[in-house]
Amino acid sequence: MKNTTLMLGFLLLNNIALASETDSTDNTKNTEETAKVVNNNPNYDAALAKKLGADDYGMKSYVLVMLKTGEVATEDTEAGKAAYAEAFKGHFENMGRMVEAEQLVVAGPFGKNDLSYRGLFILNVKTVEEANEILKTDPAFKAGYLAADIIPWYGSAALPEYLPASEKIWKVNP
Numbered sequence: 197m198k199n200t201t202l203m204l205g206f207l208l209l210n211n212i213a214l215a216s217e218t219d220s221t222d223n224t225k226n227t228e229e230t231a232k233v234v235n236n237n238p239n240y241d242a243a244l245a246k247k248l249g250a251d252d253y254g255m256k257s258y259v260l261v262m263l264k265t266g267e268v269a270t271e272d273t274e275a276g277k278a279a280y281a282e283a284f285k286g287h288f289e290n291m292g293r294m295v296e297a298e299q300l301v302v303a304g305p306f307g308k309n310d311l312s313y314r315g316l317f318i319l320n321v322k323t324v325e326e327a328n329e330i331l332k333t334d335p336a337f338k339a340g341y342l343a344a345d346i347i348p349w350y351g352s353a354a355l356p357e358y359l360p361a362s363e364k365i366w367k368v369n370p
Contacts, residue, residue, distance in 0.1 A: 250353035258301065259327040260349040261317040268340030279339070286335030287342070294319075299330055301356050314342065320356065324348060 249256045270280040294300035294317075302318035319327050324346050336342040 245353070248353040248356065254353055255350055256353040257322050258349045258351055258355070259319045259321050259324060260347045261319060261327055261331070262313055262345040262347070263315040263317065264343050264345065265312040265314060266337070266340045266343040270341070280341060283335045283339040283341055287337075290334045293333075294330065295359065298356070301359070318349065318351070318355065 244250075245254065270276055291300060291303055299320055300317060301320050303315065305315040306313050319330060321327055321330065327346050331337050331344060331346075334342070337344070
């Protein structure tokens with residue numbers, strides 16, 4: 197019994213070690229391995245999976261952007277407040293453009309916190325470099341009012357499917 201428990205423990209640790217070595221941004225290996233697996237999902241929609249870029253698990257790579265307070269503080273003058281307001285007006289307009297370009301999947305602010313995090317983006321891009329290029333187009337980033345921690349993320353390929361519904365539930369344009 198003790199040997200069986202040790203063997204199971206070894207196998208579990210071995211699987212964990214192998215899983216940690218797999219780069220979640222490279223799903224080619226997973227797709228090749230699972231291509232031989234018979235589809236066991238009676239609701240599987242191959243056309244939708246292809247359209248959304250889903251791998252065999254219904255997942256894909258995104259980039260998570262944790263928005264945080266930048267290095268530039270708002271000047272406590274009328275001109276400083278106007279510059280800040282203009283930068284954030286442009287920030288929200290830029291978010292609209294990113295949605296139209298199918299680059300921005302999720303966005304939203306955080307509540308007050310001790311980490312200086314202001315909000316998040318989930319970008320429909322594969323690399324941190326692509327995310328950085330997108331952020332360079334944002335006036336609040338250009339002005340230094342916002343900065344970001346950028347992390348590759350592997351999530352449901354169906355995530356963008358909520359966007360059409362979100363356009364039907366707000367009363368006041370944020």
